[in-house]
Amino acid sequence: MIHLHLTTIILAVILYVIALVLYLRDSPNNAGKMTHMILRADYIFLIFSGLLVYIQNMEGISASGGHMMYGLKVLFGLAAVALMEISLVRANRSAPAAKGLTIAAVVIVVITVGLGIYLPLGPLSSMF
Numbered sequence: 330m331i332h333l334h335l336t337t338i339i340l341a342v343i344l345y346v347i348a349l350v351l352y353l354r355d356s357p358n359n360a361g362k363m364t365h366m367i368l369r370a371d372y373i374f375l376i377f378s379g380l381l382v383y384i385q386n387m388e389g390i391s392a393s394g395g396h397m398m399y400g401l402k403v404l405f406g407l408a409a410v411a412l413m414e415i416s417l418v419r420a421n422r423s424a425p426a427a428k429g430l431t432i433a434a435v436v437i438v439v440i441t442v443g444l445g446i447y448l449p450l451g452p453l454s455s456m457f
């Protein structure tokens with residue numbers, strides 16, 4: 330399940346960048362909208378796989394005393410998805426807050442990736 334999580338993250342980052350560039354180039358933009366819709370479908374798999382990894386490892390998480398970091402990982406993961414979505418909607422409308430929200434989304438995604446690598450599960454963690 331962690332592999333599905335990683336695959337959906339990579340797909341989400343690629344689709345987010347493409348949709349953002351298309352929206353910033355000109356909006357409304359049909360290609361941007363289509364990319365955004367595919368990204369929204371990917372969010373479902375991203376959240377589902379993250380929650381499943383969390384639930385499947387509940388016992389190990391409790392035993393290791395690492396609840397707080399796992400709780401933070403889930404919170405940051407959900408916040409990252411929310412900010413990616415909100416920043417794209419604002420970029421599509423050329424709203425003034427779009428730039429700040431995009432920066433916030435990038436910062437939260439970077440922190441989430443850092444937390445994921447810091448926590449012990451998954452192929453990325455074992456690389457470091």
Ligand code: HEM
Nearest residue numbers: 379380383406407409442445446448449450451452453454
């Ligand atoms: C854009 C959003 C997200 C990003 C960028 C992200 C990133 C990552 C990364 C890089 C890993 C480590 C994989 C590895 O070590 O190979 C990971 C693991 C994990 N993620 Fe996410 N994630 C996101 C969303 C979520 C969500 C929404 C949830 C839960 C609802 C979640 C729960 C988890 C859990 C439980 C792990 C396992 C932690 C561990 O390594 O022990 N993630 N995530």
